[in-house]
Amino acid sequence: MKVSEFSGTGALIRLILRRDRLLLPIWIALPPLFVILVASAFVSLYPTAASQQTIAAQIVNGPGLVALLGPVSAPTVGALTAWRSSIFAAVIVAGANALTVIRHTRTDEETGRYELLGSGAVGRRAPLSASLVVTLGADLAIAALVTGGLVAFGLPVAGSVALGLSFAAIGWTFAAIAGVAAQLAESAGVARGIAGAIFVLFYVLRAAGDANEQSGQSWLSWLSPLGWMRLVKPFASERWGVFAIFLGAVIVLIAMAYTLSSRRDVGAGILTPRLGPARASPRLRSPLALAWRLHRLTLLAWAAMFAIYGVMVGYLAKTTADLLATNPQLANLFAHFGGASAYTDSLFTLSLTFLGWIAAAYAITATLRLQSEEVERRVDHVLATAVSRLRWATSDLALMVIGSAVVLAAFGLSAGLTYGLSTGNVGYELPRMLVATLAYLPAVWVVAGIAMALYGLVPRLSFVSWGVLGAFVLLELIGETLKVSQSILNLSPFNRVPAVLVSGVSVMPLVWLTILALVLTIVGLIGFQHRSIG
């Protein structure tokens, strides 16, 4: 490893800071903000030690919640806050780290921007180094803000430091994982896919380990960095040694990324793609066929992810039901909340909330492909042929509409089937779950409609649609615990989705959401038809 291979890292760091000057502060600010909101919600909802004891016991005894979010390590506000915020913060921090690293390494290489830099005084390891320095630094800032915020809020210092550091540690881990993925794959999309799949794998391992802690399978949690976050036990006899595991993993991964980077050419990956067909299939003759050809694998991957999540939730619901059947005391406790079936239904409903957000994220990505086609100038080829702007845009939107239905249905089917088979009542559970899942479609389309409207009218601001989705998520997370006024909560389309399993189908909100989505999309399309391309 020569020093010259790193030259230009400083300049690249400044370039990244400049390019991400809007995004970086947002994702740094989000976790601390969320943690403090959660902490204040717990304080206001459960002010006494006794009430904190009760809620902690309820959570620990419901294996569904334990699997989704992990167990609560102590009946205190600090531990409850750590429990509630860890997974969500992990999604944000890990996602932001991975996306940032890939964006400034593989994406730049893929688009040829790297070539511009590479020919200057920039060493071959500089882009990877610069993106790692920026993300690792941003993670430390998150840790500092989380710690500072919680200490200021009056929580114990040790726990606050541990929680903050656990956020940073998961961020580091995923920055390093993305660094490796960016070397392996030849396209940024595949690199993002690898990082995403690894996150899902870690989540499943942790969920399986945490849910089966009593039956001695908690070692599964030790295989997952998401498990390590909990095993640090912030606010409950912190185990600092776990950070050594994090550190070891990060060092190994970064070393791996550097080794891989020296084994390949610029622009190439380790996983080399196969040759393609010399002639296009006869079906490849329309913008819709093109969209399908380009994105079918991505759609398949999303659908598979949703299906796995469905199996997991269905299985958890079954475990919960079993536990309640064999444990009359617990059953009594749950009868208090509306009975065993009500408990599994609210578990499903909670999982669906998560799912709605993820499906909306899919819909935004699918919609904003229009923008990346425009930015990369590929749209010029298509629009210079006998394809109208309307036909081109609606083709991609059609794939988004179908795709979002497919991924949601994948969850509904697999969850309904798993749970139905386990209770021996598929005929009842499957349609119910499917309807409850698909009820999220109109809300998802509203989010996609917002993305389309922004893209059509002010393409530069398309990314704001992510901020809008983030705001909806935050509203729901806070609204759940904090008493936010209904009129503000109602701003989120997700808040209008009927909880089918709990209170049955109501059609009108779905119709209104669909109309809203349609109007937003049409506004976007009109804007798009009347503006310059590129």
Place this chain on the structure above:
Amino acid sequence: MSVIHVENLTKSYGKTLALDKVDLEVEQGEVFGFIGPNGAGKTTTLRILLGLLHKNAGHVSVLGADPWRDAVALHRRLAYVPGDVSLWPNLSGGEVIDLLGRLRGGFDQSRRDELLERFKFDPTKPCRTYSTGNRQKVALIAAFISDVELFILDEPTLGLDPLMEAVFRDCIAEVRQAGKTVLLSSHILAEVEALCDRISIINEGTIVESGTLAELRHLTRISVSVETARPVTGLSELPGVHNVRVDGARAHFTVDAGAINRVMEHLTPFDALSLTSAPPTLEDLFLRHYELHTGDDAR
């Protein structure tokens, strides 16, 4: 009938004025060159002709149609090669060629095979692995397989090696033979000289010169190199003579087209032994306009 008619075309991006009252007239069956330095406004003009960009003012018609309103019908009749060819990384070159040909309304299979052969192009690789020149070939082949009336080519030889450039010139010659119209932008002057019937020079958004090559040559100077028995004097004082450099028996200078006769008379007493003169290349012409604009001309 003119195939492309542009009058007073003005376009600005925010505060940058990219095109300022551009006029352009391309006739049926000719190969028209559109040249200018980087950032002159060539791509902007071509993208307005395709209806991809809004214009701020002026009149544009392509094949008798308004490119903004009648884009789809118009695009069936033309083929476009963008200046910066970026392709779908996961599609193979062959797939892109077929797709674009089909979207334009169909193409001839045997013509496709023939062009692949001539451009020595391997259609099975994923587009992300193609070099600049190979990406350019994809766009060129996709354009030339179509039986259209008009070709709009933005710097079409970018990245092609000399052999492939020759193949490209053959393609243009065939297209011209078939009575089709070509508008090509370039800063490769030799190419424009070799290919084009008429040219327009654009600089900083304004057309500075248009006409046939012959017409434009009249506007510029001939460079002369002469060997005389006795050293030449007094050349610099002659009107229309520039850049005089005398070294011993040899003198080099450039002369305005209208002043040649006067120079010959001036040289006679010095006993010219040999004289070579070169017609202005487009390079000279181009540089001269460029200099004129930036104000460091020797005149």
